[in-house]
Amino acid sequence: MKKSLWILVLLVSMGVILIGLMAQEFTYVGVNKCKICHKAEKRGNQYGKWLEGPHSKAFEALKSDKAAEIAKKAGVTTPPTESAECLECHSPYASSAPEFKEEGVGCEACHGPGSGYKSLKAMKDRNLAVEKGLVLLDTDAKKEALCTKCHKADHKYHEIKPFNLQEFWSKIEHKKPAE
Numbered sequence: 001m002k003k004s005l006w007i008l009v010l011l012v013s014m015g016v017i018l019i020g021l022m023a024q025e026f027t028y029v030g031v032n033k034c035k036i037c038h039k040a041e042k043r044g045n046q047y048g049k050w051l052e053g054p055h056s057k058a059f060e061a062l063k064s065d066k067a068a069e070i071a072k073k074a075g076v077t078t079p080p081t082e083s084a085e086c087l088e089c090h091s092p093y094a095s096s097a098p099e100f101k102e103e104g105v106g107c108e109a110c111h112g113p114g115s116g117y118k119s120l121k122a123m124k125d126r127n128l129a130v131e132k133g134l135v136l137l138d139t140d141a142k143k144e145a146l147c148t149k150c151h152k153a154d155h156k157y158h159e160i161k162p163f164n165l166q167e168f169w170s171k172i173e174h175k176k177p178a179e
């Protein structure tokens, strides 16, 4: 092969690697970062609603006797708080961001890792936020697809309430009040 062709091949493969790295640039920042701007009542106090709701307790739930029993039945031999089988739904970014493991199902489990979109500039511009990793959940179909990743009917390890979007969403809804 000609030298120029080799250079071309090299450049193309470097480009591919770079794109790969860019696609993974967004990382988890933890609920306390979101809290700074999302705890005011006039903005909907999403942080407070999450804290009172079930998802902030999802990791804690793995410490109970009930959890130990479920794990035993399932043949999971490590403690539930250390087991990928349980963390998958009870603390979905435990492996990529162990420092936020105790958050359970934090904001970013649903909205996407926030390192890129958490700036005020991105947050005030929906298109920019999406470009920076915000996951839009603006249709019932998108919501349903997200929720049923964990609230799935054919659950391997334990009984689970049948999922109904309207009913379940009404329990964790955290809208900004109309101005």
Ligand code: HEC
Pocket (backbone or CB within 6 Å): 029, 030, 033, 034, 035, 036, 037, 038, 043, 107, 108, 111, 113, 114, 115, 117, 118, 119, 120, 123, 124, 126, 176
């Ligand atoms: C610097 C302040 C700030 C931080 C930090 C911040 N936000 Fe926001 N966010 C805003 C503002 C301002 C809006 C626009 C809506 C409003 O006025 O409440 C917004 C809007 C949003 C929306 C609605 C987007 C849309 O257009 O549908 C979501 C979802 C959201 N934020 C999630 C998060 C999450 C998750 C985090 C943490 C990773 C976070 N935000 C951190 C200020 C912030």
Ligand code: HEC
Pocket (backbone or CB within 6 Å): 061, 062, 064, 066, 067, 068, 070, 071, 074, 076, 080, 083, 085, 086, 087, 088, 089, 090, 149, 150, 151, 152, 155, 157, 158, 159, 160, 161
């Ligand atoms: C596919 C997702 C998923 C997996 C995997 C999973 N869970 Fe759950 N778990 C849930 C959901 C969703 C609930 C909420 C209960 C409901 O809706 O009925 C829950 C509820 C629980 C509860 C009851 C919490 C409470 O507050 O009463 C315990 C305990 C529990 N899970 C333990 C475990 C253990 C232990 C494992 C691993 C062996 C595990 N779960 C794996 C999704 C999951």
Ligand code: HEC
Pocket (backbone or CB within 6 Å): 054, 055, 057, 058, 059, 061, 088, 089, 090, 092, 105, 109, 110, 143, 146, 147, 148, 149, 150, 151, 161, 165, 167, 168, 169, 171, 172
């Ligand atoms: C990453 C996994 C995950 C996702 C995604 C998820 N959940 Fe959950 N959810 C859980 C777990 C785990 C629990 C149990 C927490 C506990 O009881 O400790 C739970 C509990 C709940 C509960 C309380 C159920 C009860 O016992 O009454 C409601 C309501 C709920 N989720 C609604 C939703 C909705 C609506 C969505 C989608 C917008 C959603 N969840 C997405 C994991 C998830």
Ligand code: HEC
Pocket (backbone or CB within 6 Å): 031, 034, 035, 038, 044, 046, 047, 048, 050, 055, 105, 106, 107, 108, 109, 110, 111, 136, 137, 138, 139, 143, 174, 175, 176, 177
């Ligand atoms: C279980 C999944 C889930 C979790 C956890 C979650 N959200 Fe949301 N959030 C949603 C969904 C679904 C919507 C509705 C989006 C829509 O209808 O456009 C939403 C909407 C929002 C909005 C837009 C409100 C509005 O009316 O403009 C903000 C802001 C927001 N979430 C911030 C947060 C913050 C901050 C946290 C953590 C403290 C959080 N969310 C945790 C699923 C979740």
